[in-house]
Amino acid sequence: MSDPGPLTDDAIAFIREQAFLIVATADAAGDSDCSYRGRQPRADGSFAPLVDLPHRRTLVLPDFAGNNLFNTIGNLLVNPAIALLFVDFVRQTTWLVQGRATVDEDAGSRAHLWPDAKRYVVVAVERAQARADAALPPLVLA
Template sequence: MVTIPAAEAAVLEALPFFMLGTVDAAGAADCSHRGRMPRAEGGGEGGHDPLVKVTGPRRLVFPDYKGNAMFNSLGNLIQRPAVSLLFLDFARGLRLRVDGDAVIHDDPARWPDAWHGWWPAALRCIEVAVTGYDAGSAGTVPRLRLDEAAVTPLR
């Protein structure tokens, strides 16, 4: 049985972005960036909303925000629920990949923590049942340092 180790779950929850891979019914692949959102002013202690919440050893959930209105990833998930999430940890030089089957949730009652705490600006969230997990060895990703003060969100 594939599980996300607890120590690596904390790493996934702390990373600022991941790449989301999906495939449509015809087999055409799409890869898109998913990044965490800055907390709105007056939204508490400041900083960022978490990007991913690992809700169990074989489950995680992430938000979907208003984007480019093309719905490539979501459209693919409706046709074919398989996903691959690629997390890059530049501080440690690690690559972490999570494969799974996704379900789109747009009912705040299903994930009340998501809409009222984790991601108040999310339009929906995507739950992933983990079917594969791979932690690449140290050194597979260049070591870089993210200067979050230099990151400006697009509006």
């Protein structure tokens, strides 16, 4: 990729390896909400990608049927600021991706990646930052 956008090769490789992320949004008054998003299993036992990274300035997150509270989507409709935290406990490293999001209601536009998604959150990435943190507890597989 030759586009010098905020998502570097290191960021893209790290993000593609992750099984989950934390998404943070806020409503019009600034009250925040954080939620977990994880990879979805496919019928064959494999997992769908966590996100799509069409280029260095865009990240796409599927939105699946959940608790029907629509906290994330509702917040984004009044305040497009979004932060995504990707955590790798084994490497004790995180990547924070920040940007502005829009909601893509065309559920079929990325059905080849996520056939059960109801819509997509399309993030125009403004900033991506890695952080190694020895205070992050290491994951020990049993």
